[in-house]
Amino acid sequence: MAAILYGFGDVFIAFRGQLPPLVSVVVANTLIFVSVALVHRGTMVFTRTKPSDQAYWLTGAAVFTSFCYFTFASPNIEARIVIISLCRLPFFTHAAWLLWRTRPVGSVRLLSFILVVSTAWFTFRAGVTEFNNQNLSDFLKAGSFQAMNFLITAVVTVLMVAAQLRIENEQVRAGLDREANELRLARDNLEHTIAERNAELLQANAELSRANSELENFAYVTSHDLRQPVRTVINYLSLIEKKLGPTLDADLTKYFGFASNGARRMDSLIVDLLEYSQTGHKTAVFEPISLGAAVNESLENLSSIIADAHASILVAGALPTILGCRSDLTRLMQNLIGNAVKYRHPDRLPEIAIGCRDDNGRWLVWVADNGVGIPPEFRERVFGMFQRLVPKKDIEGTGIGLTVCRKVVEAHGGQIWVEDAPHGGCTFMMTFPKIDQDSLNTVA
Numbered sequence: 001m002a003a004i005l006y007g008f009g010d011v012f013i014a015f016r017g018q019l020p021p022l023v024s025v026v027v028a029n030t031l032i033f034v035s036v037a038l039v040h041r042g043t044m045v046f047t048r049t050k051p052s053d054q055a056y057w058l059t060g061a062a063v064f065t066s067f068c069y070f071t072f073a074s075p076n077i078e079a080r081i082v083i084i085s086l087c088r089l090p091f092f093t094h095a096a097w098l099l100w101r102t103r104p105v106g107s108v109r110l111l112s113f114i115l116v117v118s119t120a121w122f123t124f125r126a127g128v129t130e131f132n133n134q135n136l137s138d139f140l141k142a143g144s145f146q147a148m149n150f151l152i153t154a155v156v157t158v159l160m161v162a163a164q165l166r167i168e169n170e171q172v173r174a175g176l177d178r179e180a181n182e183l184r185l186a187r188d189n190l191e192h193t194i195a196e197r198n199a200e201l202l203q204a205n206a207e208l209s210r211a212n213s214e215l216e217n218f219a220y221v222t223s224h225d226l227r228q229p230v231r232t233v234i235n236y237l238s239l240i241e242k243k244l245g246p247t248l249d250a251d252l253t254k255y256f257g258f259a260s261n262g263a264r265r266m267d268s269l270i271v272d273l274l275e276y277s278q279t280g281h282k283t284a285v286f287e288p289i290s291l292g293a294a295v296n297e298s299l300e301n302l303s304s305i306i307a308d309a310h311a312s313i314l315v316a317g318a319l320p321t322i323l324g325c326r327s328d329l330t331r332l333m334q335n336l337i338g339n340a341v342k343y344r345h346p347d348r349l350p351e352i353a354i355g356c357r358d359d360n361g362r363w364l365v366w367v368a369d370n371g372v373g374i375p376p377e378f379r380e381r382v383f384g385m386f387q388r389l390v391p392k393k394d395i396e397g398t399g400i401g402l403t404v405c406r407k408v409v410e411a412h413g414g415q416i417w418v419e420d421a422p423h424g425g426c427t428f429m430m431t432f433p434k435i436d437q438d439s440l441n442t443v444a
Contacts, residue, residue, distance in 0.1 A: 005035040026067045029084050033063045036088050043095040046171070047102055063087055226270050234263045269400075288435060289326050291319035291333070291365060295354060298334035302341065309341050309350055316355035320363045322432045324412045332408040333367070335401040336428050340369035345424065362414075362434060368427035379418040379426075 012028035037056045044051040070079045344350040356365040383406045409416040414431040
């Protein structure tokens with residue numbers, strides 16, 4: 001901006017024969033002073049010194065007024081030369097002093113040198129007008145001196161602006177380097193923090209795995225040890241009922257029935273807890289398992305209740321082969337098919353459809369029925385432990401079967417949820433990862 005303003009001032013002065021004095025003298029020299037003020041202000045900002053804008057305005061107003069006076073009221077070219085030369089001296093001198101105070105190097109040292117040379121030149125230019133020698137006076141007014149003055153002044157101004165631009169570039173580069181260092185430091189701190197958090201997470205996972213393993217072992221041992229006394233209670237209740245059968249009245253017979261049923265439910269609950277504790281265990285061996293084989297084994301285990309309910313089972317096409325535990329997958333299908341038969345609709349025979357399809361790089365498997373269905377608001381709750389939607393007096397159960405199903409599916413890297421079936425009832429949807437070559441190599 002300083003170079004542009006100075007350039008306009010020189011152009012106006014160069015065409016002073018064709019332009020009115022107000023433009024070629026007053027405005028031109030005012031623009032030159034403004035360019036000097038901008039150079040000084042930039043130096044103050046660079047050296048982190050608060051600039052005084054009021055001083056610039058006052059000096060600029062004084063220059064403009066004096067040039068108006070010595071151009072129109074009392075024309076005097078020597079006075080104008082002295083004024084425009086002397087008004088630069090304090091600004092250049094102060095700017096040079098500010099730069100040298102910062103112990104300059106490189107571009108800053110160059111700018112300081114230019115300011116010192118400029119100060120000397122404009123001092124000479126102002127002082128030469130004081131000589132009364134006619135030759136000096138003529139030389140001062142001659143075009144050759146004016147041309148040399150314009151040349152030196154323009155070169156000095158351009159060099160000062162170039163030096164300032166270079167300083168600003170160096171400042172920007174230094175700022176970028178500083179920010180880059182700060183970013184590197186922040187990145188290193190972040191990586192260190194992430195590493196610490198990962199270590200803490202691994203430790204927490206290890207502790208959680210150990211706690212889960214201990215809990216599973218506790219559940220297995222406790223359930224296994226509880227089952228024997230419960231079976232003893234059931235056996236002795238049966239023996240006592242048989243021995244006292246003829247002598248038991250209706251109330252005692254009912255009480256014996258309550259006790260026997262409670263003991264049997266306790267035995268079923270313990271069996272289900274044992275099943276849950278053994279499901280999805282990390283020691284289970286994963287190998288390529290055909291879901292069709294797991295379904296067939298489940299149907300064999302459920303053959304009696306399927307026949308009693310006159311249920312029809314439809315398996316659509318060939319079910320996929322996945323990496324998994326054979327016993328867990330058989331337990332999964334057995335629970336889902338058994339529930340479909342158990343919770344059948346009272347007004348129609350149970351129909352169960354099992355199918356699958358490719359779903360974006362994974363297998364989507366479903367077991368659909370036409371039973372009583374599950375309301376949408378309970379479709380997440382049914383997977384909770386001991387959650388039942390049907391009273392025990394209507395249908396027997398412990399409320400653990402679907403919890404086992406979710407545990408099996410998640411242990412195999414999938415998900416399970418409930419949707420509406422096409423003809424009433426509900427559909428249990430499951431996803432399983434496809435087998436890839438890496439998985440086969442790992443198993444092998």
